[in-house]
Every structure is written in structure tokens, then in C-alpha cells.
Amino acid sequence: MLTELIALERTDDAGLVAQLTHQLRDLISGGRLRSGTVLPSSRQLAAGLAVSRNTVTHAFEQLAAEGYLHVAPRRRPVVTDDIEERFARAEPMPKREASRKPLLSPWALQLKDVDWPLSYQADFRPLRPGLADAREFPHEIWARCLRRSALRRRFNDQTLINRQGLREALRDYLEVNRGVRAEADQILILPxxxxxxxLVAATTIVPGxxxxxxxxxxxxxxAAFRAAGADVRGIRLDRWGMTRAREARVPKLIFTTPSHQHPTGRVMPVARRTELLAVAEPGRTWIVEDDYDGEFHYDSRPMPALxxxxxxxxxxxxxxxxxxxTSDIRxxxxxVPPQLSKTMEIAxxxxxLIASVHVQEALADFISGGHFLAHIRRMRRIYRxxxxxxxxSLQRQLGEVLAAEVPPGGMQLIARFSRGANDRSIAERLVAAGVELRALSSLALxxxxxxxxxxxxxxxxxxxxSAAVRIMANALAGKRAARA
Structure with a gap:
């Protein structure tokens, strides 16, 4: 009897319908139930298995949809006539070597050699670079902005990408505080x-x-430009930041962080910015200015954007x-220049690359309500x-080993070794000791x-x-105790 070939587990998470369907399918594909075999009615099989008739009916319907059974009104199910031929034609897949490497793009094959992002950056530990202090963020004000956004959300095609309110609020803020010249429709909101x-790489770069x-x-x-097939050239820095390369070939794109060079913190003066603009021939060379932490300048007013x-x-x-x-606000x-705005938006x-509409509306409120600028002003004092x-602390405890370069702004600083040292091995030692940092040489192109x-x-x-610097001092000085 068919019921003797089926064993259902009443506590199985897969459910009775899924179990019965799976077991009947195996019986047919394995040859235990051959073509033309007439199965019991749903009522009979349900009684024999002590399950509901609906359970059996659903299983029969699924197998009929998959072609294993023929089901007709007021007739018992029948195994499909050509079922053996169908399985005979389905040749088994050849076995593959488990060690065979997957077929990947040239870019993906190079990822294992890229030291970004760092694999150990799973936990937030001092002195991890580039992080804002979420503990100082006005979470209650932000929560009110989010709540108001949730209550008035409107759905139409335009809101799915760029909330006009956020673009207008950003335009006003960037014009006054960063010297950016743009209309609201030139601003794209991204995750x-x-x-x-x-997005820039995908729309401006041709491989090579x-x-x-x-x-x-x-x-x-x-990483972004190489993924698009670009030939990325590292341009050395001087005391003013990025220099002009001594080569005749004009690049398709120049990437720079002039307000606070990453990672050195150097500020590019207006004269150097003008030189870079002169290199870029309109319509043929683009300059991408990354102002990732340009709000934070401590010793003078922030320099206007390039x-x-x-x-x-x-x-x-x-x-x-x-x-x-805070890093949680993604x-x-x-x-973008006016001539690129439509193309960029379509791309x-x-x-x-769509950002949350809910968060965009909340950000528009946060900025227009003056909370963003108030937060920036407060954090400038704290971060300084x-x-x-x-x-x-570095000077007092590690002055003989490291010389800190105090940047005029930003969220991180560089400490150089007084004598030649393998900064990567030292960074690994310090990370193991509990201080999260990065070797400067790992940022070289x-x-x-x-x-x-x-x-x-x-x-x-x-x-x-203070605690992190003491750990560094002990790890770098060996048995010598850190000075108080």
C-alpha cells in the first residue's frame, strides 16, 4: 500500500504538505510509482495517513503542476504516462572538482589583494579612524524627525529617488557653509x-x-574606478596635497580630497586647486572632489570647496x-554639473543606488530646522x-618612537615613526593588543x-x-612601562 511507503513527521518544520509532496515526488522519480499508476483518492490517502484531506489535495495539485501526476475532476490521480522517459532523458550532471575555482571577473580576482575595507574592522575599538561619535549625536531630535517623516510619507514616482526637500536643504547648506554652487536638481541623494x-565611475569611465x-x-x-576598468595612477603628494603629474597624457578623471587630504590631513590652497582645474579640459576630464569630513576644521574657517x-x-x-x-545614517x-544631471539620475x-525616502525626509527636517549645523558646531569643539x-598623549608616551602630525581638521591624524619601521607588522601587533588603527603604507597606490x-x-x-595610547606604549616599548 502507498501509505506504507510514506512516513510523515508531525513536528517537522517543513510542514505536512511539503513532506508529502517531497516523498511522493521521490517515489515517482525513483521508479517506485511507475507511469500509469493510479493513486488512492485524496480522501482515502488522507485517512490512511491520518492527515486532513486538504493536505493531500494540496500535494496532488503541486505534483500535477510539476508534471508528475495527471489530475481530473472526480477521478483518482494517475502518474504521468511518459514519466520514465522524461527521467531517462535527464542526464545527470557530471561531477565537478570541489577545488575548481569559480569563474570571476578580472576585477573580482584582484579583490583578495586589496587592503580595503579592513577585515578586522568588525568591532568599534579605539582608535579606529574615520568614525564619528554616535554617543554625542542628538538622537532624540533625530527620532522626532524620523517620526514626522513616517507620519507624512507620500508615495509617487518622483519621491522614490530624490526628495526635493532634502536637495533644497542641502543646496542652501552647501552654498553657505561649503561654497558649493549648484541648483537643487544637480544634487543626487545616494545610500x-x-x-x-x-555612479561616477559607471557614467564617466571607459575601460582603459x-x-x-x-x-x-x-x-x-x-576600488570604484578599477571596477569600471580604469587605469588608476597614484599621484604623489607634497606639503599642499596632490601635485600635477609630470606626464603629457591628460587623465579622464582626477580624484582628490582637497579640504582635508585622506589620510595626511593636508589642506590644498586655492592656487593648487586652480592648477588642477586647469588640467581638466571641459567635457574631457572630470574632477571628483570628496569632501568626506570638510565640516570639521578647528584652527580656521573651512576653506570653500574646489x-x-x-x-x-x-x-x-x-x-x-x-x-x-553618525555612521548609521547611510x-x-x-x-554634478548641469550637463550630467539627467544622465546621472537615470544611471x-x-x-x-537608491536612498531611503523615509530618511531623506527626516534629514531635510533636521537640516532646515538648524539641528545639523548646531550639531556640527558642537562637535567641532569636542573633536578639536x-x-x-x-x-x-602620543608626545608624552611615545615621543621617542612616533611623531604626531596635528591636522587642521578632520577626524584622524598620522603619527610617523622617527626611524624606519615596518608599519604593517606594527599595526598588526597593536590591533592584536586592542587598538584599532591602520598602517600608512597600506594606503599607498x-x-x-x-x-x-x-x-x-x-x-x-x-x-x-589615554587608555589606548598606554596600550600602544606598552606594546611598542616592550618591557618598558609607559610613562604616566
Whole structure:
């Protein structure tokens, strides 16, 4: 009898219908129930298995849809006539070697050699670079903005990508505080600043195009441009930041962080910015300005954006709220020249680089209500104190080993070794000891020429900074106790 071939588990998470369907399918495909075999009626099989008739009916219907059974009104199910021939024609897949490598793109094959993002950056530990302090963020005000956004959400085709309210609020803020010149429809709202770089790469780069990036510089930029097939060239820095390369070939794109060079913190003066603009021939070379933490300048007023100096539509401006507010707010933005705005917006849709409408509306309220600027002003005071505390602690406890370079702004600083050292092995030792940082040489695009450590100060309170520096001192000095 068929019921003797079926065993149902009453506590199985898969459910009785799924179990019965699976077991009947196996009996047919395995040859136990041959073509033309007439099965019991749903009532009979349900009684024999002590299940509901609906359970059996659903299983029969599923198998009929898959072609295993023929089901007709007021007739018992019959196994499909040609079932054996069908399974005979289905040749088994040849066995594959378990060790065979998957077929990947050339870009994907290179990912294992890229030191970005860092594999150990799973937990937030002092002195991780580039982090804002979420503990100082006005969460209650932000929650009210989110709640108001949730209560008045409206759905139409336009709101699915760029909330006009956020674009207008950003336009006003960037014009007054960063010197950016743009209309609201030139601003694209994206999930992250990295998404903005991906969008730029996808729309401006043809495989083989030359791209200049700072060296050392932000690894995420090189990653985005290489993924698009660009030939990425690292351009060395001098005391003013990115220099002009000594080669005749004009690049398709120049990536730079002029307001606070990543990772050195150097500020590019107006004269150097003008030189870079002169290199970029309108319509043929684009300049991407990443102003990732341009709000945080401590020793003087922030220098206006390079984009504001551009009068010929060559500069694209990238920003993010992850640094200015908290990393949990996954919103970035891209200011594009007028001639690119429509193309970029269509490309954004095609690539699926869509930011939350709910969060966009809340951000518009947060900015227009004055809360964003108030938060920035408060954090400038806090971060400046933490920068000075980290630099002073390094001088007191590790002055013989490391020399801290105090940046005029930003969220991190560089400490260089007084004598030649393998900064990567030292960074690994310090990470193992509990201090999260980065080796300066790991940020080089060409042959590393710098040795040092990149240390974050923004996210960490002064007591946490002191504790981290003591750990560093003990790890680097061996048995010598850290000085108080």
C-alpha cells in the first residue's frame, strides 16, 4: 500500500504538505510509482495517513503542476504516462572538482589583494579612524524627525529617488557653509559616498581610461574606478596635497580630497586647486572632489570647496552624512554639473543606488530646522579637544618612537615613526593588543614611501584615548612601562 511507503513527521518544520509532496515526488522519480499508476483518492490517502484531506489535495495539485501526476475532476490521480522517459532523458550532471575555482571577473580576482575595507574592522575599538561619535549625536531630535517623516510619507514616482526637500536643504547648506554652487536638481541623494563614486565611475569611465588619485589616498576611490576598468595612477603628494603629474597624457578623471587630504590631513590652497582645474579640459576630464569630513576644521574657517571655483562644469562634489552625523545614517550625496544631471539620475535608477525616502525626509527636517549645523558646531569643539589630547598623549608616551602630525581638521591624524619601521607588522601587533588603527603604507597606490600609523580621535573620549595610547606604549616599548 502507498501509505506504507510514506512516513510523515508531525513536528517537522517543513510542514505536512511539503513532506508529502517531497516523498511522493521521490517515489515517482525513483521508479517506485511507475507511469500509469493510479493513486488512492485524496480522501482515502488522507485517512490512511491520518492527515486532513486538504493536505493531500494540496500535494496532488503541486505534483500535477510539476508534471508528475495527471489530475481530473472526480477521478483518482494517475502518474504521468511518459514519466520514465522524461527521467531517462535527464542526464545527470557530471561531477565537478570541489577545488575548481569559480569563474570571476578580472576585477573580482584582484579583490583578495586589496587592503580595503579592513577585515578586522568588525568591532568599534579605539582608535579606529574615520568614525564619528554616535554617543554625542542628538538622537532624540533625530527620532522626532524620523517620526514626522513616517507620519507624512507620500508615495509617487518622483519621491522614490530624490526628495526635493532634502536637495533644497542641502543646496542652501552647501552654498553657505561649503561654497558649493549648484541648483537643487544637480544634487543626487545616494545610500553612501562610496555609491556616489560607483555612479561616477559607471557614467564617466571607459575601460582603459586614465584616472589620477592621491597617493597615499582613499582606497575606496581606487576600488570604484578599477571596477569600471580604469587605469588608476597614484599621484604623489607634497606639503599642499596632490601635485600635477609630470606626464603629457591628460587623465579622464582626477580624484582628490582637497579640504582635508585622506589620510595626511593636508589642506590644498586655492592656487593648487586652480592648477588642477586647469588640467581638466571641459567635457574631457572630470574632477571628483570628496569632501568626506570638510565640516570639521578647528584652527580656521573651512576653506570653500574646489567645486565653487569651477566655472566650466568640470567638478563633481561628493559628501556624506556618515561622518558629520553618525555612521548609521547611510546617506551620501553627489553634486554634478548641469550637463550630467539627467544622465546621472537615470544611471542611478539603473544601478539601484537608491536612498531611503523615509530618511531623506527626516534629514531635510533636521537640516532646515538648524539641528545639523548646531550639531556640527558642537562637535567641532569636542573633536578639536580630542585631537589635541591624542597628539599630546602620543608626545608624552611615545615621543621617542612616533611623531604626531596635528591636522587642521578632520577626524584622524598620522603619527610617523622617527626611524624606519615596518608599519604593517606594527599595526598588526597593536590591533592584536586592542587598538584599532591602520598602517600608512597600506594606503599607498604605488610603491609605499611613507611609514606610520593612521589614528582616529573623533569617536573616542579622552579617557579612551589615554587608555589606548598606554596600550600602544606598552606594546611598542616592550618591557618598558609607559610613562604616566
Amino acid at each position: 553612501t559616498a562610496q555609491a556616489a563614486l560607483t 581610461d586614465t584616472v589620477w588619485t592621491e597617493d597615499p589616498g582613499y582606497p575606496g576611490a581606487a 567645486q565653487g571655483l569651477d566655472r566650466e562644469g568640470r567638478a563633481l562634489y561628493v559628501g556624506t552624512f556618515a561622518k558629520a552625523m 546617506i551620501g550625496y553627489l553634486v 542611478q535608477r539603473h544601478l539601484g 579637544s580630542r585631537r589635541d589630547h591624542l597628539a599630546g 604605488e610603491r609605499p614611501r611613507d611609514s606610520g600609523l593612521l589614528l582616529g580621535f573623533a569617536a573616542w573620549r579622552e579617557s579612551e584615548i
